[in-house]
Amino acid sequence: MTTASPPARRPAVSHGGELPADPQHPRTLGAALRRAARDFPDAGIRVVAEDGTDTLLDHATLLTRARAVRAGLRARGVAPGSAAILRVDSGVDYWPAFWGCALGGVVPLTVGAPAGYDADSPAVAALLHAWRALDAPVVLAGAADAAGLAGLPLADRVVDVAELAAAGPAGAAAGRAAVDPAGASADADVEPGPDEVAVLQLSSGSTGTPKIIPLTHRGLSEYAVGARVLLDVRPGDVLLNWLPLDHVAGLLLYHLGGVFLGASSVHVATGLVLADPTRWLDLMARHGVTHGWSPNFGLRLVADAVGRAPGGRRWELGGVRRMVSGGEQCLPETFRAFVAATGVPAAAMTPAWGMSETSTGITFGSFTEPGCRQVVRTASLDGDVEWVEDAAGGDVTELLSVGRPAPGATLRIVDADGAVQPEGRVGRVQVRSARVTPGYLGDPEATRAAFPDGDWLDTGDLGYLRDGALTVTGRAKDLVILNGQNIPCHEVERVVGAVAGVRAGLVAAVGVPDARTGTEALVVFAVTDAEGGHAVAPADPHATTGSAAERVAGAVSAAVARRWQLAPRRVVILGGRRPAPFPAAAVAGEDHPSRALGS
Template sequence: MGSPQTTGRQPAAEVSLLAGAPLPEPGPANLAEALHQAARRRSDPAICHIDGSGNESWSSYGELLDEASRVLGGVRRAGVRPGERVLLRLGRERELLAAFWACVLGGFVPVPVASQGGPGPLEAAWHTLHRPWIITDTVTGTLLPGPAEGPRAHWIGPVDALGGGPAGPADTAPTPGAGHDVAVLVLTAGSTGAPKAVMLSHENVLSRSAGTILANGVGERCVTLNWMPLDHVSGLVMFHVRDVVAAATQIHADKEWVLADPLRWLDVMDRHRVNIAWAANSAFDLVSSRVEAEPGRRWDLSCVAYVMNGGAPVKARTIRRFVANLAPYGLAATVIRPGWGMSETSSGVVDHRLDARLLDEDARYVPVGVPHPGVAVRVVDEDDRVLPTGSLGHLQVSGPTVSRGYAGAEELTRHAFTADGWFRTGDMAFVEDGALTVTGSVDDLIRQGGLLCHGHEIELLVGELDGIAASSVVACTVEGGGLAVFCALADGTDTGAAVRRVRAAVGARFGLAVDHVVPLDPADIPRTPTGKPKRARLRALLRGVRTDMQLIHHHHALDATTTADAVRELADRQEIVDALHRFALGRDLKDPALFRSAFTPDAEFDFRPVGVRIGLEFPPMHGVDTIAAHVLAPDVDLDTSHTVTNCRVRHDGDEAGLTALVEAQHLPGADHSRHLLLKNVYDVDLVRDDRRWLMRRVRVANLWFTGDPQVILGR
């Protein structure tokens, strides 16, 4: 398919408007009824969680209902009332589902929060949503700020305590909402903007589930595979809730476990005879590269009927390559279905059925298809007038799957809808040959004079150049209107030559001038859970580099003299500080692997100055094994929380120094009425280990303390 027309008019009858088939009544009146129906329809194990070690645990819909009913009782006893919001930050996905459905059963409004990283996102959501209740694990709960009206005062406990264990009493008197009542708030920042809380009602979620079940033949006999976190709309609504409504068998694999070896995705498909799956464009490329490197595997993928390709721009070359690589294993050429959706539409609502063998490998865009039953889309101009087919314009959507707006953001909600009730998606698109093609977001659009293209088009081009790491490229406009290309260079690549190749290729293909080429490590490119780059963060990074470089001659903020060097140095500084954070979080989570990842094998840890200050004696520790054995001693029942602040980095090649303040709170595990609170100064020497930094020597001194020093010994 070629580029859309931007000029010329067509007959009025050929307008850019597509409507799905009529949507029958979704069936269940609310989500709670959908779970009850699934439990009645199936008693066998139908929900599988694959954890970060590859271990599988199975449960039935009845067991999920029972677990949720027990948690519901605990939430009610904590004083939560119907309609009130509850933040859910839970790393164990089975616990997350129990808490989510407990909220649904009780008529509370669950708000899933990403479980990666520290409690910062949880605190930000708490303030944004005006002090909701919180369900999270014990370690995270104790890390929350603790004033009388702060987040910790609204923490009602971990899931196991609320549910009372396997023998806890079940609350069998649900009071769920229905229809237009808000069923869940979805936090989304996308790739460009600030976090927003999307309100999804029971009608929204059930209509979306019913539509995709009809459009894609999802049923009780289907086996589905998802590896998006269940705190994301794609994992929770697009897969889990849809499969509850369909009473399908659903498998949820840990995302990092899959990404550590993308062929595990195919292993699970083969082992469990998966029919329906999902992946973003970048994941298809990862799998293809691994299959090409390891031929001769023994999969039977003839069971796969439908793999949605969404969450990021779809590339014809990627689809053709994936299907060609997996055809010898029985994968049909028609299983990949590009699609489109967003949090505000309750996830994917447009699908396209195609034969990958017929795609033009050099096609600029791939259609995403036709709307699900009940959904309509249109493409309009700047004044919301529907355009002729083939014309590039703004994509709008309507139907029962569309959210009514954003919680606590009336002005944002008002601007999101047209006068006649259509939702402004922020994407550019065109309609041609009866199918919708989404070219990219408005914020991704790059204009220079009369020329325009999307950043993802530049990213595809640059990613194919010699010396550029595939799937590492991000292109966007930056402050002042210039074009920046962020990318990772392959080992041994000459930076100057790579910069020249990037500028020449973009100029030749699109006629655009590249103002900045910024080499970055792939790990330093921020992305959304679906793999889309967070361009706003990269713009801020480049703006920060410029500011720091302006200070070089006066304040020596950085040693770098070029943008690329400054970005690398900033990334190093972030990794240097991260080593201390890994130590602190590893101690708080009692996670030996995370804790040990902060140290060199021969590290030294000197806590003696603190001992002198608090009247105890601590010998110096040598070697990471000794340090871990003492600090994480299994016979010392101690809950801790560490807060790292005021970091100062000294950086010289492959060695670095770090000074920081660390506030450490210690509580006996069995008696939180006693404590020891330390304000310490950490003086750390570090060495580079490939992309990360490791602590080689740590010396800790104390500024002040309160409480009982014997607590630190577990007494």
């Protein structure tokens, strides 16, 4: 049964309500850490290194060490309002460096770990671009990072974090120290205004040179309010992140928000989980985690790893209240597989949407609530949406609603001319909130393009509203145009992920411009467990011979041809059982837009 959108519909505008009045809620990063050290002394951050060792920095110790770094920055003449780039691999060194910047009024920009320091590395190019755009700021480095940075043009601006800490008060760099958050050393903390810039983020650069995204103290403070209201983050909770800290969700959602709200956080080296995804579950059980998160690919990694593990292991994870998923399309089948494999309650599964520009997640849904799971006619996703009763039969797509906006935020859906659409019609997703970036640093052209109508941020996402809740259907530019057909990349990836022999979640579909035809060619990349190495070929949809990888490539081509009546120009099959090549790229953020949570 099909349910079409009714002829009379309300405008697609959804307001998250007013921010709750709370005079005790901190308005700046420094105020948040000082309050956490005073009011929540037993909470803090636990850093789990790649070798499995862990170190606890309670909030008081973190404040003391951060003040040592703050003093070191000041001794080197780094003035309040300056920027600092952080390339610190060790979490034990990173967090005091980050907070030392915040307490000194210095604005930190965290950059990802490059695979190497070669000049043609995209991560190195992004680092150098940011350094030049910020007028050659100081670069804070960990011991493991200094050697690689020494070969770059910014070498004379590199400072070892340990040296900064040594320049602070004696003994502050090591051990737990008794600290009075309001004591004499607090007088040296810089207290910026709420509308001043607190942190800088880099966009992924997937569409060109990465943009520098400033986020204000007010934006971070209001994000924390949203996490308290929509995610029920509260004192005593434990948040866990295993994604790199240049990812806005790992930094804001699973640490800064916790400091504002009196929660603890566990930060795990990414490599430790990628090497064995079940370690994520071990750590959640060991530390009593109440809130976790992962993009869809991470949920799938875990579900697959549990399925391969002998003995049918189970974990006691009933205490997980929220498992947020975003950063790429939230797939219902992945949610179901993750719940079945791990024991995380289905009610905890939380599809979410947001981006660096919105100070991370700004809408949160709930997997088990009515209206979250939506089955729609695929052909209707370029206009008025048609819902169907179930996914059986017909050309349908199953989507997950990512929920309503946080307090203080408003969403709307507009057409290409900026006219507000009715609910139930697909259009461009725009958002307005004090959490939204004021614009891209040093890039007025990009700022004008992102804010075509005053303070409404055009996110570049496509979606629709139903009863005020957002469902994201794709990216405005995340389409392959084949013979005049607009085909969403994520829909190709969903179809290919269901092919036998393909690792679901480890698929990428891209369009390659074809100057001869004026259209695009579809190229599909996929990881397989099948033996037989790699296959790169114009895949024959009728292939039944050749290597296992070639047969998988043929099956992929056949599945796409059945769905869209055309075959991919190329299917690239990556053999082998280790999933690292695809997740590592996704983790690094080099292949994704700046959106951090959502589809």
